[in-house]
Amino acid sequence: MGLFLWLTPLLAALLSIIIKKTKLLHAVSILSATTLLFLAGYATVAVTANGTLQYPWFWNLFYIDALSVILLDIVAVISLFVSVHAVGYLNGELRQGTLRESKIRLFYLLMHTFLFTMVLALTVNNLGILWIAIEGTTLASTFLVGFHNDKHTLEAAWKYVIICSVGIAVALVGIIFLHLSSVDLIDPNRALQWTVLYQNAEHLNSPVLRLSFLFILIGFGTKAGLAPMHTWLPDAHSQAPSPISALLSGVLLNSALYSVIRVLSIVNKNLGDSHFTGRIMIGFGVLSIAVAALFILTQRDYKRLLAYSSIEHMGVITLAMGIFTPISIFAGLYHMINHSLTKSMLFLASGNILQKYGTRNITGVRGLAKVLPVSGTAFFLGLFAISGAPPFSIFASEISVFLSAFAEGRPLLGAVVILLLAAVFAGIAAALFRIFFGEAPDSCKPGETNLPGAIVLILMLILISVSGLYLPAPVKELLTSAQEIIAWNGTI
Amino acid sequence: MMDSYFDILSALILLSSFLLMSHKRIKSYIKTFRIQSSLIALTAGIMGMDSLIREGSFDILIVCVIIVLLKVIYIPRLLHRTYGTVEYKVEKDFYLNIPLLILICCGLVVFAYFSVSNIGSLDGAHLNLQVVNSLSVILIGFFFMISRKKAIGQMIGFLVIENGIFVTAFFSTHGMPFVVDIGIFIDMITAILIMGVMVTRINEKFESINLDKLKNLKG
Secondary structure (H helix, E strand, C coil), X not given: CHHHHHXXXXXXXXXXXXXXXXXXHHHHHHHHHHHHHHHHHHHHHHHHXXXXXXXXXXXXXXXXXXXXXXXXXXXXXXXXXXXXXXXXXXXXXXXXXXXXXXXXXXXXXXXXXXXXHHHHHHCECEHHHHHHHHHHHHHHHHHHHCCCCCHHHHHHHHHHHXXXXXXXXXXXXXXXXXXXXXXXXXXXXXXXXXXXXHHCHHHCCHHHHHHHHHHHHHHHHHHHCCCCCCCHHHHHHHHCCHHHHXXXXXXXXXXXXXXXXXXXXXXXXXXXXXXXXXXXXXXXXXXXXXXXXXXXXXXXXXXXXXXXXXXHHHHHXXXXXXXXXXXXXXXXXXXXXXXXXXXXXXXXXXXXXXXXXXXXXXXXXXXXXXXXXXXXHHHHHHHXXXXXCCCCHHHHHHHHHHHXXXXXXXHHHHXXXXXXXXXXXXXXXXXXXXXXXXXXXXXXXXXXXXXXXXHHHHHHHHHHHHHHHCCCHHHHHHHHHHHHHHCHHHCC | CHHHHHHHHHHHHHHHHHHHHHCCCHHHHHHHHHHHHHHHHHHHHHHHHHHHHHHCCCHHHHXXXXXXXXXXXXXXXXXXXXXXXXXXXXXXXXCCXXXXXXXXXXXXXXXXXXXXXXXXXXXXXXXXXXXXHHHHHHHHHHHHHHHECEHHHHHHHHHHHHHHHHHHHHHHHCCCCHHHHHHHHHHHHHHHHHHHHHHHHHHHHHCCCEHHHCCCCCC
16 A cells, blocks of 8 residues: 555656646546545554554665654645645636646646655655655756746746755765764665664764764755755745645645654764754754744745745744754644645635736735635635734644743743744734735736635635644644654653 | 775865866866766776675676766766857856865865864774765865856756765765665756756846846845
8 A cells, every 4th residue: 555655646747748638637636636645544544553654665665654644644635735726726827828738737747746756755764765855856846946937937946956956965965974873783785774773873873973963954954944045945935836835835845854853863862862953953943933034024025925934934843843852842743734734725825816916026915805705815814823823723833832942941042932933923914914905906806716726725724723723632642653753752 | 905096086086176176168177077977987896896706796886887877978968968058158157266266175175174083983094084085075066066157067066066975975885775876866867957958948048057147036
């Protein structure tokens, strides 16, 4: 069954090359995403029952545990939402004449390859293959970022491929050092396997491992959009077609952080505490939140604003992992889920707005509540959610991160971060809440154009509202076992 | 005996990246890259023969053949072709002058030396020297990327970084596991193909491959 997790998106990508009819392409895409969701559900059940899901074929390559299954579920859920929304979005682009029908095949080919690389990253045991998959995500999504092929998107795509490839190259140096730290200890056939490294973590060569962590954090941190390596992120997120922005922000950034977390757990287990990694992670986390707050306060482009908000939330998660107490790790993982759902909903809604108004400029959008009743409402409430207002789920996880900072005896850290987030909230409120009122420009006829997209938005809105008030017991259990994997048996 | 060969090779690979830094024209970049890749292929060949005799494993030799096909033959050709399609006026390609660039590169080698020698547990003087040299190649690759304005210069810088990483892996751990090596090759060739297409498109839209012109997205 596990193998189908890889085959489904690959098959969909292959079919996208062959099939010529647009309607059939849409159907294949949705079918593949549904299958993926079903398979992820199967993996979740298996992991809940047995703790892990692995197979002996391909050098024990396939490996899923509670940590990876959470991220895998996020990928599956969001890819289904995105592929339903993409149907309406692409049809809208066709109607407006900004897209030729022949390019839809390319879109789906790249999108499913992109999904494949992300699923691969989350289901392998070998850290070398994990690296290859993460580099693969960059390569698969480069042309998606540059999909419209004009000056702006080309610039964004060039920045994206160069900065991320070079960043990831740094992570490869880190992986070589990780290999070096274990070279006399582990059987060469099992080299770089996460499970083996984790089991033998205490015996690895600590100085080399420390160096390795630095390289890996910088490398994968570039891909996760941590400041000061974030410069590609606002460009890529704002220039990509909106369904792709949703995937980049909701899924890709998580996969990159996931790679850091995998190594983090080995390093902390080796060193016996989180002093070394904690300081660095907290530093990057706070810097990312601060940089994002600064740019959000002065932002004029709503898609870029959402992109900077992604940097902020990656900062919050990094911070939580840096504090490294059971509560903060739990909150960090929970925050990953919440951020992904909320942010991809916002990006999907922003796609509908962009198609309607034809501008990314905040000042160009007025009277959204009347023009786009569903997308507008989703955007409005989503912005409240993303800036951390109750009762949405982001509020719940964000507050747990701060509380854990205070509980750890770092009141100053907690206070600074709360202050920065207040700035973010103010920035979003000042910039965006205006756009819902006022008179709409005459060129905009009221009414939703992307019906499947509107349904998706309603579903996502329900999801993020409900999960803020009530967390089902199985999800909680899964999060707890993931947290125990990261912080070996919950002891620091 | 083996180690002294590798010492010399690692020093030559480092020297080739200095050479790269001192060139002014894109054609000479490509030539130097080809020389550097040949040296790496030679290193892999020697190590591969050694492991074939000792353990009877062909893995490293296969990697060596792939390096020759990919980095010595295919990628330089691809770069020449890309370079041929983008017409450009002869203009200065770097921000600082060459003697200064070389001086900074020397500084990078010293920096690499100090960083590695601080890790006490990397055993053996030989290993240290080789790792210092190959880490310096990576650093010079980074520096090359930021010192050139043209898109092709950045591609070459990326390739030099990749070369540096490859030799670091070779000298410190006798290469990555075989599957991982193959995967890295696939990624690398895809990356270069994609960048090549992007360079052509940038040239079409901006009528230059000077990256100073990519300044529309800010804030």
